Amino acid sequence: MLRVTLCTRRLVFSASVVEAEPIMDLGIEERRAAIEAIATLAHIKRVMADLLLKPAGVPPEVYQPLLYRRDESTGRILSKRQLAPLILEAVETRTDCAGVVRRIIEIAAGWSSFHLADDEFAARAAVQKAREVLGTVKLMEAREAKQQELARKEETARMERERAEQFRKHSELLVLMFDEMAKSADPQQRGYLLQELLNRAFDLHEVPLHRPFTRNQGGEQIDGAFRMEGWHYLVECRWRKKLADIRELDGFAGQVVRSGKQGMGLFLSINGWSDNVPGLLKQNPDKSIVLMDGYDLRTVLTGRVDLRDFILAKAARLTLATEPFLSVMDYLGGRCEQ
8 A cells, every 4th residue: 555645735837827736645545445445335244345355355353353343332333434444444553464455445446336335326436536546546656666767767877977987086096007117117016016907907897806826836827817708817917128929928828728628818918029929829729818918908997998898809809810919909990880
């Protein structure tokens, strides 16, 4: 049963006149309609109970003691109009009777057995009242649902704006961090900072990244790992003045192969690699390594591209075109053409 009590008056604005329009209190109107239904639809109480109260979900232990209760002051058996408020008060206190008043109104709105009434005119008026109240209730519920949906969308939009703002701020900090690292003259320190930068970048893009770890009894050092689309990627990081050569890639490829059939590798070399590296990688029968350079990474850090989508695009390029490197410029150009 709708228990929301609406304000008693509403302001209606026209071109130059502001007037007040009364609004019904739905809780009161529902009770009135239910009382009229109980009081008028069936002349015999037992018939009323069987055709109205019982189908509406009123428990027998609620209405049976009331059907033939006597008025304490007069000694007369209570009329249906007198016992109706008592029934409603009883069901409203029970947790297992939620919606009973509404169901009484719904049954009354569809009532057609007017021959059971003592006063057919009163019974038809009660049915009409039930239909009006039921229509108003459904209209108000539809409005409420629409308002709730609008509020939900507004809240979602607000949270998305906040998320976008936080993403922008964190991206700016990561770009500053990257640019400061580029000025460092300590390659070892820069390597440690690069791993921390990757951790933060992957976290920002909601791709959980395992921190550096060793395996095979300390025989292998892994810079990082993550899972994406059912594949497990090992990560190798390089920030050296010298371009990465194929020997480094071959060593990394061995780690990837030893990781199993669902293993792939992301080789990040900030300053890039020798010209022959992509071609030599294409000659490997097991093509499982994608390349990323510093410009790729910095573009991700600025927020221009999504890290997850970019890595998936690199993996797709490797699978479909056997190309281990998809630059961010080619990725953005291809995306704009689609």
